[in-house]
Amino acid sequence: MAVKLNLDKLDLQIIQHMMENAEVSYADLGKKLYVSGGTIHVRIKKLEEAGIVKGTRLNADLKMLGYDVIAFIGIYLKESSLYDSVARELQKIPEIVRLNYTTGNYSMFAEIVCKDISQLRYVLHDQLQKIKGIERTETFISLEESFVRNVKVVGS
Amino acid sequence: MAVKLNLDKLDLQIIQHMMENAEVSYADLGKKLYVSGGTIHVRIKKLEEAGIVKGTRLNADLKMLGYDVIAFIGIYLKESSLYDSVARELQKIPEIVRLNYTTGNYSMFAEIVCKDISQLRYVLHDQLQKIKGIERTETFISLEESFVRNVKVVGS
DNA sequence: ATTGAAAGAGTCTCAGT
DNA sequence: ACTGAGACTCTTTCAAT
Numbered sequence: 001m002a003v004k005l006n007l008d009k010l011d012l013q014i015i016q017h018m019m020e021n022a023e024v025s026y027a028d029l030g031k032k033l034y035v036s037g038g039t040i041h042v043r044i045k046k047l048e049e050a051g052i053v054k055g056t057r058l059n060a061d062l063k064m065l066g067y068d069v070i071a072f073i074g075i076y077l078k079e080s081s082l083y084d085s086v087a088r089e090l091q092k093i094p095e096i097v098r099l100n101y102t103t104g105n106y107s108m109f110a111e112i113v114c115k116d117i118s119q120l121r122y123v124l125h126d127q128l129q130k131i132k133g134i135e136r137t138e139t140f141i142s143l144e145e146s147f148v149r150n151v152k153v154v155g156s
Numbered sequence: 157m158a159v160k161l162n163l164d165k166l167d168l169q170i171i172q173h174m175m176e177n178a179e180v181s182y183a184d185l186g187k188k189l190y191v192s193g194g195t196i197h198v199r200i201k202k203l204e205e206a207g208i209v210k211g212t213r214l215n216a217d218l219k220m221l222g223y224d225v226i227a228f229i230g231i232y233l234k235e236s237s238l239y240d241s242v243a244r245e246l247q248k249i250p251e252i253v254r255l256n257y258t259t260g261n262y263s264m265f266a267e268i269v270c271k272d273i274s275q276l277r278y279v280l281h282d283q284l285q286k287i288k289g290i291e292r293t294e295t296f297i298s299l300e301e302s303f304v305r306n307v308k309v310v311g312s
Numbered sequence: 313a314t315t316g317a318a319a320g321a322g323t324c325t326c327a328g329t
Numbered sequence: 330a331c332t333g334a335g336a337c338t339c340t341t342t343c344a345a346t
Contacts, residue, residue, distance in 0.1 A: 018214035058174035099302040113307040140258040152250040
């Protein structure tokens with residue numbers, strides 16, 4: 001899974017910069033990293049071919065789109081063997097944007113994004129309760145997101 | 157915060173598509189949505205000016221970069237008034253990539269990305285314990301990420 | 313592997329509808 | 330508000346180092 005490729009500092013610097021902002025031109029990024037734009041291009045192509053880099057994504061402000069409520073849900077299963085079937089059911093609920101199988105208290109851990117509290121209540125109460133295999137859930141509503149950022153893959 | 161702007165279905169469709177893949181050309185996206193490339197351009201410019209769209213980000217595979225361990229940390233504070241000072245300390249730890257102030261059991265909820273378990277143990281044991289104001293923590297290590305996706309902002 | 317230049321593709325502007 | 334065409338910029342290829 002974690003294929004160790006020959007990545008040098010330049011590769012990591014490119015990734016670090018472009019994880020933050022992918023709209024920079026190769027020429028400009030090259031200037032910042034003291035190589036030519038052509039070298040940036042070659043490196044990115046190599047990273048794409050290796051499967052390390054998988055395109056770019058638009059960064060949209062969900063709050064401004066009306067999605068004000070983020071919550072985390074700890075899920076207790078009746079039996080841990082039900083993980084796959086519960087995961088499939090949860091994937092059908094579009095408000096659930098992430099699901100992890102975890103150690104610790106909960107069997108699984110979900111993140112949900114909703115327009116408002118009443119939509120959250122609907123998903124929690126009407127949709128999750130209907131899924132066979134879920135024993136109970138605990139919900140943690142985010143009152144404030146202090147920060148979100150990328151992991152630091154290279155020293156500055 | 158959640159400024160309700162006049163966004164029509166086309167705006168949302170553009171956002172939906174480009175949150176998934178921002179590398180599509182305006183001409184191609186226009187073809188898919190039955191408008192010209194020029195219209196896509198105008199809409200994106202409008203969304204950027206409104207602050208709804210904030211550029212694009214490179215999508216890099218953290219596992220392939222050697223960051224194999226994702227974990228969630230529920231944090232109990234001694235007093236909730238310590239939130240800001242603890243948040244500032246947590247922000248100094250580069251492995252902590254997200255922090256939310258939450259309702260429920262925990263005062264705050266963090267996400268951490270590490271290269272391996274020993275690095276995770278180091279952060280949890282040596283760094284978090286030193287922060288004044290943290291009473292105790294509960295860690296949930298992700299054994300598998302079932303899915304991560306964007307919220308659905310428009311009906312297909 | 314890196315570079316710089318030429319060819320190709322995409323973005324951006326603008327006049328017309 | 331949408332369109333299409335021209336000007337401009339960026340990506341991509343490639344021969345040379």
